Amino acid sequence: MTTTLPAYDEVVARYEPVIGLETHVELGTNTKMFCGCPTDFGGEPNTRVCPVCLGLPGSLPVANKAAIEATIRIGLALNCSIATWCRFARKNYFYPDMPKNFQISQYDEPLCVDGYLDVEVNGETVRIGIERVHLEEDTGKTLHVGGATGRIHGATESLVDYNRAGIPLVEIVTKPIPGTGALAPEVARAYVTELRDVLRSLGVSDVRMEEGSLRCDVNTSLNLPGQEWGTRTETKNVNSLRSVERAVRSEMLRQAAVLGAGGRITQETRHFHEDTGDTTPGRSKETATDYRYFPEPDLVPLAPDPAWVQELKAALPELPRLHRRRLQQAWGLSDADMQSVLNAGAVELIEATVAAGATPAAARKWWLGELSRRANETGVELADIGATPTQVAELQGLVDAGKLNDKLARTVLEGVVAGEGSPTEIMTNRKLEVVSDTGALTAAVDEAIAANPAIADKVRSGKVAAAGALVGAVMKTTQGQADAQTVRALILERLTP
Amino acid sequence: MAAISREEVAHLARLSRLAVTEEELGTFAGQLDVILQAVAQVGEVAAADIPPTSHSVPLTNVLREDVVTPCLTPEEALSGAPDAEEQRFRVPRILDEDVAS
Numbered sequence: 001m002t003t004t005l006p007a008y009d010e011v012v013a014r015y016e017p018v019i020g021l022e023t024h025v026e027l028g029t030n031t032k033m034f035c036g037c038p039t040d041f042g043g044e045p046n047t048r049v050c051p052v053c054l055g056l057p058g059s060l061p062v063a064n065k066a067a068i069e070a071t072i073r074i075g076l077a078l079n080c081s082i083a084t085w086c087r088f089a090r091k092n093y094f095y096p097d098m099p100k101n102f103q104i105s106q107y108d109e110p111l112c113v114d115g116y117l118d119v120e121v122n123g124e125t126v127r128i129g130i131e132r133v134h135l136e137e138d139t140g141k142t143l144h145v146g147g148a149t150g151r152i153h154g155a156t157e158s159l160v161d162y163n164r165a166g167i168p169l170v171e172i173v174t175k176p177i178p179g180t181g182a183l184a185p186e187v188a189r190a191y192v193t194e195l196r197d198v199l200r201s202l203g204v205s206d207v208r209m210e211e212g213s214l215r216c217d218v219n220t221s222l223n224l225p226g227q228e229w230g231t232r233t234e235t236k237n238v239n240s241l242r243s244v245e246r247a248v249r250s251e252m253l254r255q256a257a258v259l260g261a262g263g264r265i266t267q268e269t270r271h272f273h274e275d276t277g278d279t280t281p282g283r284s285k286e287t288a289t290d291y292r293y294f295p296e297p298d299l300v301p302l303a304p305d306p307a308w309v310q311e312l313k314a315a316l317p318e319l320p321r322l323h324r325r326r327l328q329q330a331w332g333l334s335d336a337d338m339q340s341v342l343n344a345g346a347v348e349l350i351e352a353t354v355a356a357g358a359t360p361a362a363a364r365k366w367w368l369g370e371l372s373r374r375a376n377e378t379g380v381e382l383a384d385i386g387a388t389p390t391q392v393a394e395l396q397g398l399v400d401a402g403k404l405n406d407k408l409a410r411t412v413l414e415g416v417v418a419g420e421g422s423p424t425e426i427m428t429n430r431k432l433e434v435v436s437d438t439g440a441l442t443a444a445v446d447e448a449i450a451a452n453p454a455i456a457d458k459v460r461s462g463k464v465a466a467a468g469a470l471v472g473a474v475m476k477t478t479q480g481q482a483d484a485q486t487v488r489a490l491i492l493e494r495l496t497p
Numbered sequence: 498m499a500a501i502s503r504e505e506v507a508h509l510a511r512l513s514r515l516a517v518t519e520e521e522l523g524t525f526a527g528q529l530d531v532i533l534q535a536v537a538q539v540g541e542v543a544a545a546d547i548p549p550t551s552h553s554v555p556l557t558n559v560l561r562e563d564v565v566t567p568c569l570t571p572e573e574a575l576s577g578a579p580d581a582e583e584q585r586f587r588v589p590r591i592l593d594e595d596v597a598s
Contacts, residue, residue, distance in 0.1 A: 036566030045584040066563035159585035295551035303557040
């Protein structure tokens with residue numbers, strides 16, 4: 001069925017969106033949640049499994065202290081209350097991604113509740129309520145075979161690798177977020193971005209969406225102003241920050257089309273497709289009772305010592321928002337300039353470049369200029385462009401030392417991005433250094449004067465602007481490797497009294 | 498009144514992917530009813546001064562340090578599996594369901 005989608009402006013003029021986000025974060029602990037198997041990404045199938053994470057009879061889980069600690073720190077960073085007593089629960093379901101036929105999770109007694117995260121959208125602060133932060137175990141990976149497509153429909157068999165089963169997974173659930181109107185997609189993206197930065201600053205996860213260590217489900221509903229919130233859908237498979245924004249927008253458009261045609265929204269799980277940017281229905285949502293949650297009998301309750309929680313709170317690092325504000329001051333940037341740094345994803349890159357010795361202005365120039373341009377052209381994230389902050393600082397050092405002019409520096413930077421080595425190596429190997437040997441430069445200047453007597457006479461007669469043509473000639477013979485200011489000075493020295 | 502209905506038993510059977518005949522539904526509903534009634538007697542002695550409990554051992558915070566311990570080899574891991582392929586557990590496809598989390 002194809003429906004013509006309404007224009008986004010019309011949708012937000014007519015309806016009010018309510019969004020909500022569930023984010024799953026794989027913790028970067030050494031071992032799994034309930035056993036000592038390692039958690040490294042990759043690895044041959046079923047090489048990181050033991051009787052506990054395979055659910056073999058007689059095995060018993062024991063909770064990982066580092067995972068509990070990381071979850072409490074996440075809760076504290078998100079301004080949550082930490083439970084003084086809580087339990088794990090069994091979530092029962094019939095699917096082979098967990099060998100036990102259940103997943104150990106938390107249900108009505110999460111470790112952290114009722115917090116918030118402030119995010120900035122277009123210079124405005126939006127406070128996102130946090131409903132809960134709980135701890136569970138990740139599932140194994142299933143591979144569907146026997147069908148032509150490799151997808152579950154049409155497959156006859158599933159092959160399961162349990163390496164990932166049991167890795168500590170933190171689920172962070174927002175409260176419903178009403179009142180964001182047309183900005184709903186941007187708010188969703190800003191929240192996940194800020195959350196990712198918070199998690200990274202805590203050092204609890206490598207938060208890589210493309211590797212699945214940060215995964216996001218997006219709930220969306222629409223209602224007419226003044227009416228009750230609408231039926232929501234849950235969009236899964238949202239694997240990049242950009243997709244978070246696109247998923248909310250596309251679901252708002254789809255729901256508006258259904259409602260506009262007099263239809264009803266079905267409460268369901270939908271899958272986001274990265275290529276088309278739209279969603280298709282998945283299974284209809286099972287109700288919580290179908291999971292038959294009950295307290296996990298193989299684990300004793302958690303009762304975090306308030307003194308320990310206080311200690312963890314006191315040791316929290318500076319959170320990204322405050323950190324950014326401090327950097328903005330140190331770098332002397334206006335709100336708008338800081339915003340463009342943020343939009344480019346360049347905060348940490350510039351910070352590291354400054355730490356490696358460049359001035360904030362020079363660091364910003366390279367990352368927001370040449371490198372951002374190349375990142376946009378090639379469609380990669382700025383952080384993955386191939387140049388490191390240390391290399392950028394080194395490049396600027398060469399410019400400051402007069403060894404590279406701006407044009408040569410850009411050529412060297414291209415070499416860096418292409419993986420040719422460090423700026424100094426590239427400069428040396430490709431003989432890009434500014435000609436500072438005055439003998440060679442003087443010869444080139446004299447040659448240019450001799451070759452262009454008419455222009456030289458003009459300069460002699462006081463038309464200093466004509467010297468530009470001679471500078472150009474020298475730059476040409478030196479293949480751009482002379483410093484234009486020096487060349488100009490040498491020419492004027494010869495031709496003017 | 499019965500503690501569990503035939504419909505509830507049928508629903509549980511579906512969630513557990515058990516093929517239960519109409520006749521068996523009646524049998525199981527009856528048996529489960531007896532079990533549930535027996536367990537319900539515990540509720541009769543519950544009083545305000547007895548807190549609900551999920552565990553018979555009065556312990557909290559049994560945790561382990563985050564230290565790697567040896568794993569099984571893939572051969573050992575798969576030795577009890579009914580079927581395996583490409584070093585993975587091989588199971589019949591499950592449709593209309595998705596991962597839990």
